[in-house]
Amino acid sequence: MPTRLESAALLIGESFSFDAAPMGGGDLSEIWHLRFESGREAVVKFGGQAAAEAAMLRAIAATGAPVPEILAAQGDLLVLSFIRAARLSEAGWAALGKTLSTLHAANQPPRYGWSEDYAFGSMPIANAWTSDWRNFWRDYRLAPCLSFLPRETAARVSHIGRTLERFLPEAPRPSLLHGDLWGGNFILTRTERAETKAVLIDPASLIGDASADFAMLTLFSAPPESFWRSYGPLPDGYDRSIDVYRLWPALVHYRLFGQTYLGMVESLLDRLEV
Structure with a gap:
């Protein structure tokens, strides 16, 4: 019986002769990283x-935003092309702004949500299609979190959910979102022309308000001016909506990683509530 890594090699037509090294960044x-005798490299x-x-x-990828090549997908096993990472820099932040702008600018059908449920580890992410x-x-981001929150916190989140007209547009321009855009979910790489490119990985995609994609990024990072300048004009209602969008990843972190995130x-x- 082949090992799991050998099974990955079989799926992409490689031999069992390879070097394997664990990669960081996978909390869930x-x-x-596999390097084969053929010289090919892959991420499993x-x-x-x-x-x-x-x-x-x-x-x-259909929007024109860069992603790794998908080499195989079976069960819980995903094999992707390996991308050699460059260090984070001003040029890298600018490249991310350009990638995100490309992603959000692509035309999408006039609806919101996603076609199937997803999960962050043990936390399910329910999805459906809706016009509102x-x-x-x-219903699909805030309400599912109420069951695992302390009673008073749950009541406060529920109140925000009932008054979203104060914060969110009813029908924003539909954009494809990465859905989990933090610093570990993009890779900066150098092209043959010595340009820096930002490649998106580990999405939790949906169609929705482009402002939501800035939530994780600004919750845990402070992108410099080069990022914002490269992205261009922010989506309508960004300032009013961004803290509601930040609330969901904070709730996810509380569910997955514990009491440390309740203060956030x-x-x-x-x-x-001001």
Whole structure:
């Protein structure tokens, strides 16, 4: 019986002769870098929903935004082309702004949501299609979190969900979102022309308000001016909506990683309740 890494090699037509090294960045998955005798390199990811992730990567690629090549997807096993990473720099932030602008600018059908459910590890992410973006964010992002929150915090989140007209547009321009855009989910690489390119990985995609894609990024990072300048004009209503969008990843982190993140949730609620 081949090992899991040998199974990945078989799926892409390679031999069992390879060097394997674990890669960082996989809080909810197991990730390996394989280098074969043929000279080919690949990234193997275990523990996710491979077919669903591959579908998201293909959707992102269809917009013109860079993603790794999908080499194989089977069960919880995803095999991608290996991308040699460059260091984060001003040029890298500018490249990310350009990639995100390309992703968001592509025309999408007039609806919100996604065609199938997804998950972050043990936390399910319910999805459906709807014509009302506020209803989607309330019913499929905020409401599912109420069951695992302390009672008083749950009541505050529920109140925000009932009053989303104060924060979110009802029908924003539909954009394809990465859905989990933090610093570990893009790779900077150098092209043959010595240009820096930002490649998107590990999406949790949906169609929605482009402002939502800035939530994780600005919750844990402070992108410099080069990023914002490269992206261009922000989506309508960004300033009013961004803390509601930040609330969801804060809730996810509380569910997955514990009490440490409750203060972040409460701080965002304080700002929203002013």
